[in-house]
Amino acid sequence: MSLEKLKLSKRLHASMNELGYFNAKEFQVKTLSRIIGGHSIIGIAPEGAGKTTSYVLGVLMRLKYTHDEAPKVLILAPNEERITAIVDQFIQISKNKDLYIMGLKASGSIEEEIEALVRGVDIVVATPNRARAVYLKLGLNLNRIQTFIIDDAEEIIKQGMQTPVRELAQSCGKVQYLAFSTVEHQKLHVMIDDFMSLATTIEVEDLGNTAMETHDLMLYQVPNFTTKINLLNLLMRDEEVFDKVLVFVNSKQTAHKLSQSLYAKKGEVQVLNPLFYDEEGITDVNIFKQMPNCRILIVAHEGASAVDITGIPFIFNFEVPENKDLFVQYSIKTTDEDVIAITFATDIELPELRKIEQTIGKKIATMPLPEDLVIFRPSTGPKEKVKIDESRGGSFHKKKESNSKTYNYGGGQKAKMTMKKKKG
Template sequence: MQEDQDFSQFKLNKQLLTAVAEAGYTKPTEIQQKAIPLMLAGHDLFGIAPTGTGKTAAYVLPVLMKLKYAQDIHPRALILAPTRELVMQIDEVVRQFAKYTDLRCLPLIGGKGIKPQAEAAAAGVDIIVSTPQRFLDVYASGAFLPRFIKTFIMDEADKMMDMGFKGQINRILEVVPPKRQNALFSATMPDRVAELAGDFLDFPERVEVAPQATTAETIDQLIYEVPNNRTKINLLLQLLQDRERFTRVIVFAKTRQTASDIAKYLQRKLMVPVRVVHANKDQNSRNNAMEDFREGESHILVATDIASRGLDISDVSHVINFDVPLVYDDYVHRVGRTGRAEKSGEAITFVTPAELYHITKIEELISKPILREAVPQEAIAEETPFEERQDMARELDRQKRKDNPDFKGAFHEKKARPGQSQPGKGGPGGPKFKKKGPNKNSKGGKIAGKGGKSARRKKG
């Protein structure tokens, strides 16, 4: 791409060029440079690009240019996205670029009543941005007719497949007109996405701005190997105390409970507002949390993977993976929340011994090793609790069996050698704890030693 190229090369109308300039866009990114001319020419498009490369503008600008002005009451363009957060982000971009036109955009998301959304659709709309199920729900209410849709775009197709939206997408394809322009965008291309592309696209032009499942070059990635979860929380607290370095941080956790616990702990220890986003929060709470983070009311956001694809916030200095994601593509999307729009960022992942297996798979996916760094001395290393040690040992066994079905595992009961007691039966070679039978004197057949009469007699 030539340095002097700008958005005027695409022959966009004056209204769009003015809005693009006001939004601070000076020159097209690689995906915009390749995708916009093809979409303006009416081709079906299959775009593969990492998050943070500007692909939303790559399809929004051609859609606005083709629609030009408001017309009739029924939608003429449909954009599907997998999460509520991503729908709201796309809607914001559409409104930003359409500010000098009279085009009407309507976001349709779950977590809110259908009636107000159906009424808004019935009042007239040109572009619908929606999650798959909510589109079907509002369509079923009779609020609009889909037969006027001429442009159909699917964003984050890989996440759509991960979230099990194939059935809803098939039903949507049955109600939209067969003659239309289609575009499908994805950060990765697993087999399910390739199959979807075959059903959805008609002789598409393929645009790939980076190898599949790569992370942006502007992101520095590193790993801290830690013994357990207690050490993770100590390390997280230690890092976040450096406000000069960690100016705006998203912490990702695997579960809703972990995310909530981390947020409460950090808020108590750091005495700063910490926001949290996960599926148990209603939509208003999630919107408010992200708005506070975007506006700087809070510089720490704790989230589950529900937010890894729907956050487009500038100047996120760090992404911290408190847990390693088990869906490896989610690693790409998590770290893509930083280093956006060619700015630099840092992604840090905490890894226990049981999670190292997944790191090797992620490194294979992104086709490069992730730098290991020594844990800062200031972070207190905690003793691993017995139950967590057992869980990690079982997980390591499971991983080894996955790669080698003949592997028996540390918890497998092996046949004793001559002169050796069988494991679980005491003697040399047995585990450090003995499995005891039910205690007749304890309620519910509890194990002796936990507090029955026989346990007390042995003590005496």
């Protein structure tokens, strides 16, 4: 789409052209007019969709250049690297010498930063923790903030900085709120709903032009590690269907823990190259294939070489791999064999999963959780069976009608369907 679609000022349009931007991205077209109009939005889009450029342009279009002691824009970012990148992008695009922008860095002197803030600044970029620390020392005046921006919200959540985000937002009063993330999930809404309940959500998917040929991929979104164990145990009850299963985890420690947590008959579960010498385990996946009484092999990516998955009908990614290439490696279809690859992911793992979807060029189908799954709730103490909360966003929100399913793959139903097709 042409850059003309964004209806930028002549100065900003010329600046974008000088930087090599001649086309507008879909996310920018959908969000920029709302940002300029002062609307609060939740922007959901993958890396490279133009989220940062959207709010940089929006802020520059709205900003009135007056030398005030108090900042007009506060941008929260997860780390110093992002802070530097955001400041640099504002300077490159603005080319306005009257723009006063400052990044607060955790490694700097807080007294020097307060002195600089008192001299006057238009835009402040900081981590939530640093911004809160400066605010509590009365060095960051939030009384004149017009726009409050959360950049890389998923990373801020991953680092556990939700509380300072909420405290700073509630100290700003009535302002424009902008939150940007690669995924929308329950933890995001827990962080922002108190002050962004009326915000408009704008979501854009960019999966590339070429889809890889993969095995049948499925996703279960679960709230935590313990519920993953419960779900795997529930599915593994169907011994007839799940007769040979590879379960990938990230570390040998997790492999050990999982092997101790599965309810299985003696000898049914093995660990490939186990962490402890006295643990049930084997050293070669081909041995597992020849063991009639063993149906579950747990494989840790940590320190492991490539595993030959031929002849194994089910692969479980119990954790989203830290290296997306590992996921792709075991997902690409290289033979005519029917393989089903099932992934368990928590909210924190979803951003990495979205990167994988970009790489393979397709969405992974999200399966409804089995009705008899025990969902672990840490706040309630012991495990209890509860109904899935579909009231608001996240892993458990009601699916859009276009994405809704009339079937349930829980307990191996999909696998049974596949098996029947083979026999037919």
